Amino acid sequence: MAKNSLLKITQIFFYIFLGISLIYGCASIGPGPQGGPKDKTPPKVLSMLPKNLTRNFSTKKIVIQFDEYFKLVDQYKQFSISPDVEVLPTLKVKDKSLEITFKDSLEKNTTYTLNFGKAIADVNEGNVLKNFSYVFSTGPSLDSLSISGNIKESLTGKPLIEGVAFVFPLSRDTLFGKKKASIYTLTDSSGNYKINNLRADTYKIYALKEQSSDKIYQQVSDEIGFIKEPIVLKKDTQNVNMAVFKEDAIVFRINDRRLNPDGSITMNFNQKLKKPEIIVLEPKNLDISKKVKFNKTGDSVKVWLADLSFDSTKISITDAGKLLQTANFNRGKKDTYKRTVVATDNIEANLINPNKPFTLTFGIPITAVDPSKITLMEDSVVKTNFTVVQDSSDFLAYHLIYPWRANNIYEIKFKEGSFTALFDTKNKEFTKKFQLAKKDDYGTLQVKIVVPEPNKQFLLEVTNESKAIVNSLVVSSDTTVKFANYRAGKYFIRIIYDTNKNGVWDTGNVKLGLQPETIYNEPKELSIRANWDRNETITLPKEK
Secondary structure (H helix, E strand, O other): HHHHHHHHHHHHHHHHHHHHHHHHHHHHHOOOOOOOOOOOOOOOEEEEEEOOOOOOOOEEEEEEEOOOOEEOOOOHHHHHEEEEOOOEEEEEOOOOHHHHEEOOOOOOOOEEEEOOOOOOOOOOOOOOOOOEEEEEOOOOOOOOOEEEEEEEEOOOEEEOOOEEEEEEEEEHHHHHOOOOOOOOEOOOOEEEEEEEEEEEEEEEEEEEEOOOOOOOOOOOOOOEEEEEEEEEOOEEOOOOOOOEEOOOOOOOOEEEEEEOOOOOEEEEEEEOOOOEEEEEEEEEHHOOOOOOEEEEOOEEEEEEEOOOOOEEEEEEEOOOOOOEEEEEEEOOOOOOOOOOOOEEEEEEOOOOOOOOOOOEEOOOOOEOOOOOHHEEEEEOOEEEEEEEOOOOOOOOOOEEEOOOOOOEEEEEHHHHHHHHEHHHEEOEEEEEEEEEEEHEEEEEEEEEEEEEOOOOOOOEEOOOOOOEEEEEEEEOOEEEEEEEEEEEEEEEEEEOOOOOOOOOOOOOOOOOEEEEOOEEEOOOOOEEOOEEEEEEEEOOOOOO
């Protein structure tokens, strides 16, 4: 009897437990929480003890309370204290608070600024509290002067976003490029900046577009801007505007050199060469047959040698006749190379420009063309009255010349062996299809340029939406320029104040105190419509 009662009680408890499990199990069926909009708000300061801008500061610890959990990011790069102290204060995250403890004694009657840069971010989304600073004075007064302005990028004229504006007292300017800037701020989305809580002093000011976030100018990777004359700060100073630029390297260096899988040689330089030349020093007999292709800016080159039986080769790089460096390349006796003959074309949206020839550009020098292996069809009818010619300035480019007609459909079949490259490498069969674009699809832009001063030289450049230069010319007086047969689209004009009249834009040099040549970016978008002539006037401002 007792056993039966115990069994019934056990069964009752089992069914109760099962029922509860089913209820809670059913309640959990279906999708979980979907979540709201992504959090984009950085941590907010709730309180500071002592308060920000405290005078007669005497404590050893500062506690800053935030509204959410946060983390410190790159604190050794981002955090700074000005003036410098021998031992940096320690930063400790404790729940939602930041504890700052001073290990070193502080100077009397001195204003200190703790700059956190982008060191504080929330835990979940990484939203950064930018330009946060804490200021206090160990004396009865606070330094309250400021320097403000705007920073742009020299080449584009666009505002520098999250760039670094920083100052060194003139007495410590020798630390530039050697020590992290401790008096700095970040620019906003318009490129504006303001450095606060400065004492009356003489400063050198700089702008920095950096790669490493260490607040130290690295000439190899960073862009720099500066004001040549020191700023004697006696009152708040506005409109201290700067433009950042990439300096040319002082000493020439080959950044990268490669003997490629196809046997060609590639070299990249840290300088843009103006009149570069490559000479094969060893083996000497290879110099006469070499093929050399520099990029447009002169900071990269590709070299093809007609014989790869050497164990090593020695190549020299010169600029305007001056030897810059030599480079050695070694190969193993059993090394083999794989080559392909492929080409890019100038077909856009299945159309070719009626004002330009159909062009193929190869990645390897061509040694022979066999027109008998090229079949041109116009509306499915074979045509033979075409010619293939090498471009006069680019040995990798070939034009197929034919009287193209609008509305007709063209198909060109290039059979295997149509093009033979170095080492008897032949193309595999490929086909190109296109039509001739209508001339009505193109427009004309006529621009009147009004220069600010006579006897000055300017470089006018037309760029497309992707900022590629589509045309350029030299202007030295009031001139009307006609750009004909441009495909409908958006175009932009920038004008370089070519101070030294050398036909190129020259960058600056911070050590020599040289600013880059001024670039005027016409703010107006110059759209060209199909079968339409547009007339514009650009009045250049006088160079400041």
